[in-house]
Amino acid sequence: MAAWRGADRVLSRSLLEPTVGELLATLPGLAEADPDEGADVYGDGVVARLEQRVAELLGMEDAAFFPSGTMAQQVALRCWAGRTGNPVVALHPMSHPELWEGGALSVVSGLRTVHPTREARQPTAREVAELAEPFGTLMLELPLREAGFLLPTWEELVALVEAARERDAVVHFDGARLWESTVQLGRPLPEIAGLADSVYVSFYKSLGGLSGAALAGPAALVGEARVWRHRYGGQIFRQFPQALSALAGLERELPRLPSYVAQARVVAAALREGFAEAGLPWFRVHPEVPHTHQFQVWLPYEADRLTEAGLRQAESTGRVLFRRWSPAGPPAVSLTELELTSPSLSWTPSDIRTAVADFASYL
Template identity: 45%
Template sequence: MTTNESEMSLEQRLREAMIACGDTVFTPSTSPAEAFDGLAEACRELGIEQWDVYAERGPVARLEEEVGELLGKPAAYFPSGTMAQQIALRIHADDAGSRRVAMPDLSHLLVHEDDGPRILQDLRIEHLTTGRTTPTKAHLDAIPGPLAACLVELPLRDAGCLLPTFDELAELAEACRERGVALHLDGARIWESQQWFGKPLADIAGLADTVYVSFYKGLGGLAGAALLGDDDFIAQARLWRHRMGGTLFRSTAEAVAALVGLRDRLPRIADYATWGRALAAALPAYITVQPPVPHTNTFLLYAAGDPDEVNNRLLASMSEHSLAFSRPWSATEEPGRVMTEMTVGHGALGLDPSIIAGHLAAIVD
């Protein structure tokens, strides 16, 4: 080990080792120069010759049109999903004259956004579900009183990317309509969820009043998001975007990257999930998969072990095989167990899932 390596933390060494690997189960990383070279070429391939100006015209308008056609609703571009979803819930709350909204306690808005919906939008949050449970009509029925909106995260990421069945989601949507509650889909990973539902994206989005989608997760864009809803909702959303500083002078790079993701990544996302299920089926019994049969290309792995010991074995294995097959493992609330999140990317499609399962087994055995 060199002096520089000895001074780096285990986390830093793992990060460096993953970047240095020749093969990866995940999405291969690129340098900023490579990414921007790719965007320049994409502009030529897609015939993009005009900048957007304040999210109007150019590739932003084209992106909104393509996303709207895919999901069957008018769309508005946003620089971030955090802003987009707070605006969506605020509009529903203002329209309903109620600040109460229901969402899972594991929702991204509650776990990862520093209490923004409550502090900034004065929303009153009711827990639609608690823990690793996908929302159903019964959960909505258990919340008495008026509600402005019901948020469903597709998939519920912190529960291992869990999804309801399409029929369960449709039943919940009907219950919302009967009760006068707006149904909002947190569709940050709706692209990854389509295969599970076995329906066109427009059919999934059609169950809801409003939908949020992300452009940088499964689609691999630089950043950005969109809100979808009816014409009045989109007009209000654009107004709130401007009020909250989200109408940037230019978003051309982000929009082009999203268009490339729709063109190149979206058609392959189902293959990532299929590969992930093959990996899960090949793992030994002492590695627990959550959910047991992955719903999307992202799922959780659990095993007995100490985080530092497992991560040191992971580091040695990645260095030996020049293969990034796992992210770092962390301790769980249960003593003596560790976990990691697995997100299968296009780098996996040229690899044998049974071989990757063997590497995972070796580092936690």
Template identity: 45%
Template sequence: MDDEQMERLRAAVKGCETSVFWHPSRTPVEVLRRLADDAEALDVQQWDVYAERGPVAQVETQVAELLGKPAAAFFPSGIMAQQAALRVWCDRSGSRRVAIPDTSHLLEHEDDGPRRLHGFEFEHLTRGRTTATADHLRGLSPGLGAALVEMPLRDAGCMLPPWDDLTALSAAARELGVPLHADGARIWESQPYYDRPLAEIAAQFDSIYVSFYKGLEGLAGAALAGPEDVVDEARRWRKRMGGTLFHLTPFAVSALAGLRDRLPRMGEYAAWARALATEASAVGLRPWPEPPHTNTFLIHAEGEEDAVTERLISFMERERIQPCGGWWAADVPGFVVTEVAVHDAALEHDPAQVAAWLLDVTRG
């Protein structure tokens, strides 16, 4: 996509009156006004101070209870939370070797920070669109400081391992003495797939990170849950890495609102996603995985990136509807792919109509 096409795409998105995927676009004034309303409704009377007391403590208590863990700590970002967790586990084991999917956020989107800051030595637990199994873990040489699995594997279309594979992996980690950490940025969205309590899913891991700004539509922020002594050590790393801001209250309030309003709807989002995948497949588009494991999945279509982008721009200019995000070249020549993430906005639309829009965008 050249600069001119990118500018036209941005202008078309800005001109849309409604969208289908992700969260509705709101101005800063609208978001902050809603945040004040949420603070009042949640009866927030006290500021946190350097991540202690107030709504930060409330979030930590709720997350620990939901995940069935002894403790949880609030972090301003998931990047910081996960680096802190792995640092604690590796310090305890005396090994910087960490087993991790080759598509992990830590490898792809953190500018080499985990290695530069903490000296982690990453080894591939899995490659590509493959969810981890006990055999993957057992296949690595002994002496790992920790292992990380992504729940779900986002770059693979938010794939999740079958329950039996997950429990076998957990058992293997315990047998080998390898702390198992979950990148649970979308664990809230994963719960309907297993149809088990969040605490039962989280019990498969020694520690787990969760996000508040993705499915829960918070401003920002994350939490790390696990054993109390591990979380206490992670809090010290949070301070060392600059994570104890004077006030984290606005982020904590938005997290509490998300837990209240969005978490109960995860089943609806997942069901709508499955309905869309069925309709998309019926018109010749190719969802992955099929059926989707979560509310987020990939859709493939025949076409070239520039041509599909041009049709997307024309569709938005004509209909004032943003039917999807951008499309990019797929691994298979002659195909393009987009990611769809189902939240409140999608539930306002008929999945069959959305599938027709996607077909219009990709084939004209």
């Protein structure tokens, strides 16, 4: 962490880096906060203002703030199960509820999941149409992070939604990173969100907020979700720091995301060139043309060896190209995720190729 914090050139600042003091120092200027505005109490004030802003941005009737996306999404799927009368949720096995929520959909909410596909890609409309059993809700993670931040095309997304409707199912978007999906899908946020019956969005992923999420959809559904939010322990007395940081992210980072996506595509191409020039035995940048400002890099080395090489590069040169690596499945193959934000915009393709050659020298 010290090496990352001390680097003068990075592609993105890690959310893990700031100290308590640094975070506190950002609060007075968040979203041009009015220091005389009344503090929020159980979701009014600035929290309600954030909810209204999210509903406007997504073109939805209403939105509710949640302390976590995990809670927001479980509540959404639970509410839809009650309304459809079907507790079965169709989703990808690599989606967040299946991998990172401790089985909460079944343990807490009594829901059951089915998988249109097990391949590391978005499902197809045909796979949804041909699922062997009825389901009440189709949940689509946009983008699908674990598969490489992958998005369908706009036409594929429309077909997926239509296939679910033909099965008498509702559609929920896991839009933790929906904010940056407009470039690949070629549509504005209200048109994308308008395909779904409900959408969850995150405030710390992509927007850089402290924490928190929102569930947006019809007013009746969001009203019911607020009741369940209280039951789940999410009706918190005061949340103005999270709400202010979310508003700041919507104001400052949301307009910049298209430029980050464009830079990600430049960096991905330069990485491929750099790896080839460095003579690495095998590499993969996935997807070759990133769908968002995040993508995967795969290399044929043990994860610890790659992480150590990146650390040595950061300490020696002040440049952070890669951070932590993880085993990718096959023996001696590892992957890392790259995120391109404001600091990356100063990097040229030549800078990337030079940094790749330097990184390779530490292997």
